Amino acid sequence: MSFFLLKYLHLVGAAVLLGTGAGIAFFMSLAHLGRNAAVIAGVARIVVIADFVFTATAVVVQPVTGALLVRDVGYAFSDAWILWSLVLYVLAGAFWLPVVLMQTRMRDLARAAVAAGTELPPAYHRLFRWWFAFGFPAFAAVLAIFWLMIAKPQTLF
Secondary structure, rough: OOOOHHHHHHHHHHHHHHHHHHHHHHHHHHHOOOOOOOHHHHHHHHHHOOOOHHHHHHHHHHHHHHHHHHHHHHHOOOOOHHHHHHHHHHHHHHHHHHHHHHHHHHHHHHHHHHOOOOOOOHHHHHHHHHHHHHHHHHHHHHHHHHHHHHHOOOOOO
């Protein structure tokens, strides 16, 4: 595969991770602020689909294209910026995986509230707080990886 195609795929994957993460956070937060269980259920349904279609695809594409770029360009996995990118990638994933499960559960709780004609249960609100808290380190890690890819610092400390 050519260098430019690999780089293109890697950059598109990075943009998808950042953009999908920002979009999901925006739409879920706005839906939550409205406190309308039907709206939350609908938005959460779309968010869960988007995470599986876009984010999960990019999560697979990134390490594959990144490893091929390291090999083709002649970088070393021991380069500081690559090592830190990998550490941050694992950190982002460690926060993203639970977020996906939380989104799915929040969707289900909102659906159940709509079906029963009740308010959102306390469990939904607890999950939302955890979802919101987990989003910050995951998103910050992705932003830091962007910086590392652009700056390529040889040392970080």
